[in-house]
Amino acid sequence: MSKLQSDLDRLAAESCASRAGNRCLLLPGNCIYFAATGIGRCGYFERSVLPADPSLQSRYAAQFQLESDQNIGTCASCGTSYEKRSNRQKYCGHCGESERRKRKAASERQRRAKQV
Numbered sequence: 001m002s003k004l005q006s007d008l009d010r011l012a013a014e015s016c017a018s019r020a021g022n023r024c025l026l027l028p029g030n031c032i033y034f035a036a037t038g039i040g041r042c043g044y045f046e047r048s049v050l051p052a053d054p055s056l057q058s059r060y061a062a063q064f065q066l067e068s069d070q071n072i073g074t075c076a077s078c079g080t081s082y083e084k085r086s087n088r089q090k091y092c093g094h095c096g097e098s099e100r101r102k103r104k105a106a107s108e109r110q111r112r113a114k115q116v
């Protein structure tokens with residue numbers, strides 16, 4: 001476990017309003033910074049928790065190369081940060097998939113309704 005990872009875990013445990021124990025209240029499963037699960041990114045943590053610790057924030061930015069990377073979007077559904085593959089992309093991979101499925105189901109329903 002890296003020092004950065006354990007510091008993120010500690011800050012999330014102390015300061016993140018959506019963390020309960022090791023679990024995340026916004027997303028299913030453990031906090032993305034819970035050290036045992038490995039290091040990831042969380043839009044809520046980056047916006048609302050991380051700025052409280054500027055030195056950790058800059059180490060975090062270096063780890064994820066945030067300054068040089070403009071292609072990071074925040075998911076319109078769950079708030080997670082993700083790598084944008086197009087300018088129109090509004091959701092992270094996970095939510096984009098379920099949004100697509102929802103739209104497909106809706107148009108299927110419409111199509112069926114017209115046939116009757």
Ligand SMILES: [Zn+2]
Nearest residue numbers: 075078092095
């Ligand atoms: Zn999402």
